[in-house]
Amino acid sequence: MEAVGIMGEYQLYDITPERLGDELPLLLKTLDGFNCTIPHKQAVIPYLKDLAPSTRLYGAVNTVFNGHGHNTDGAGFAACGVDMEGRHVWVTGSGGVSRVLAMEAARAGAASIIVDARNQQSAKVLVNDVKAIGYNAIRTATTDEAEDLVADVILNGTPVGMWPNAGGLSVGMQRIHQAQAVFDTIYNPTATRLVLKAKSQGIPATGGLKMLFEQALAAQRIWNPTIDFDRASEQLSRIPYGLAREVLRQCPIKLLLTGFMGSGKSHIGQQVSLSMGGDLAFIDLDEVIAQRAGKNITQIFAAEGEAGFRDLERQCLLEQLHASGSAIIATGGGALVQPGAAEAVQAAGALVIYLDAPFATVMNRIGADTERPLLQSGLLQAKALYELRRPLYEEVADLTVQADQQANLIVETILSAFEWNHPQQ
Numbered sequence: 001m002e003a004v005g006i007m008g009e010y011q012l013y014d015i016t017p018e019r020l021g022d023e024l025p026l027l028l029k030t031l032d033g034f035n036c037t038i039p040h041k042q043a044v045i046p047y048l049k050d051l052a053p054s055t056r057l058y059g060a061v062n063t064v065f066n067g068h069g070h071n072t073d074g075a076g077f078a079a080c081g082v083d084m085e086g087r088h089v090w091v092t093g094s095g096g097v098s099r100v101l102a103m104e105a106a107r108a109g110a111a112s113i114i115v116d117a118r119n120q121q122s123a124k125v126l127v128n129d130v131k132a133i134g135y136n137a138i139r140t141a142t143t144d145e146a147e148d149l150v151a152d153v154i155l156n157g158t159p160v161g162m163w164p165n166a167g168g169l170s171v172g173m174q175r176i177h178q179a180q181a182v183f184d185t186i187y188n189p190t191a192t193r194l195v196l197k198a199k200s201q202g203i204p205a206t207g208g209l210k211m212l213f214e215q216a217l218a219a220q221r222i223w224n225p226t227i228d229f230d231r232a233s234e235q236l237s238r239i240p241y242g243l244a245r246e247v248l249r250q251c252p253i254k255l256l257l258t259g260f261m262g263s264g265k266s267h268i269g270q271q272v273s274l275s276m277g278g279d280l281a282f283i284d285l286d287e288v289i290a291q292r293a294g295k296n297i298t299q300i301f302a303a304e305g306e307a308g309f310r311d312l313e314r315q316c317l318l319e320q321l322h323a324s325g326s327a328i329i330a331t332g333g334g335a336l337v338q339p340g341a342a343e344a345v346q347a348a349g350a351l352v353i354y355l356d357a358p359f360a361t362v363m364n365r366i367g368a369d370t371e372r373p374l375l376q377s378g379l380l381q382a383k384a385l386y387e388l389r390r391p392l393y394e395e396v397a398d399l400t401v402q403a404d405q406q407a408n409l410i411v412e413t414i415l416s417a418f419e420w421n422h423p424q425q
């Protein structure tokens with residue numbers, strides 16, 4: 001409203017289902033329009049004068065104007081530009097938003113649609129409803145759906161991976177590998193594990209923040225039919241950035257940087273944190289460990305051996321994972337490849353960024369280091385450790401970033417993955 005100069009007010013009415021019958025008639029009388037969300041999207045229907053065709057398609061109302069019901073979720077998703085024409089589409093979930101995804105895939109001319117949902121009954125209802133609009137190449141997934149079944153486009157409509165359980169992944173890795181496009185309706189975090197894993201493979205992947213913004217814009221267009229929103233496109237384009245930062249402020253997450261010694265974890269972590277102002281603290285796990293022990297890493301190895309160091313490292317990692325607030329944490333090169341570390345990270349809902357640097361690059365940076373205890377046994381040993389760990393880093397990583405490039409480009413890649421890059425930059 002601010003961007004286009006509308007004098008208006010948009011505020012939250014928190015109404016329980018039991019109070020809807022009493023409160024809705026009053027809202028319909030006093031407000032020009034409103035949005036409604038779960039669990040009211042169907043319950044409002046009997047109170048409305050009539051319904052736009054969009055609401056029949058999705059069986060739900062999210063926008064009301066002068067007593068008329070509309071649904072802008074489909075328009076919001078369509079504006080995200082996921083190309084589905086002639087492609088095999090895999091939809092997870094069968095709730096309200098999965099219905100929007102499946103209907104839009106059918107309308108966009110998908111070659112086929114498979115609905116993969118825990119609730120088989122509602123999945124079947126969804127399949128039948130899509131068939132009812134004249135699209136027949138849709139079915140539910142079988143419980144043991146072949147892993148090699150190629151889905152070109154993955155659309156997630158489940159809450160798997162949503163904050164605070166950001167460790168969740170709604171689709172198997174093999175299916176992600178084969179995809180050509182990924183869309184996740186979740187916008188919190190702004191990049192889910194699904195989105196990050198796809199991006200790491202170079203697959204175009206989008207989180208739900210744009211859909212959230214676009215459905216809101218579509219609602220504003222309904223409420224303000226005479227306003228030219230396109231003339232404010234520049235101001236409007238900055239809104240998702242503000243939203244992304246707000247999501248982080250409201251719902252803190254931990255990002256862990258991993259990678260071999262010398263891959264630049266501390267420097268990149270500091271730079272990302274700096275770009276984010278006060279919204280994302282920087283923590284260096286080795287510094288936390290040294291402080292706890294009252295000695296530096298070399299002294300800990302000397303006094304307690306590697307096993308003693310790993311114990312302390314595990315304790316400090318767990319504490320940081322469960323501390324309050326958002327942070328980007330540079331972990332030591334061995335921290336996340338220890339047994340049980342990946343599971344602890346996932347259980348805490350943290351996301352992992354792997355700085356993948358070639359061996360030659362890390363050796364150039366740290367080859368002459370006389371401090372790092374694990375580098376004191378010579379080049380061959382260091383190379384063996386590097387080779388041993390590489391697949392482990394890849395496995396624990398949600399976002400893999402090539403680290404043999406300029407630091408500002410690495411920072412930019414991380415910020416843009418989470419939609420935290422300032423639109424003017």
Ligand code: S3P
Pocket residue numbers: 259260261262265286297331332333334335372373374
């Ligand atoms: C180690 C890496 C070091 C430090 C310790 C062990 C490793 O951190 O935690 O010397 O096992 O790779 P950096 O990766 O920050 O050098």
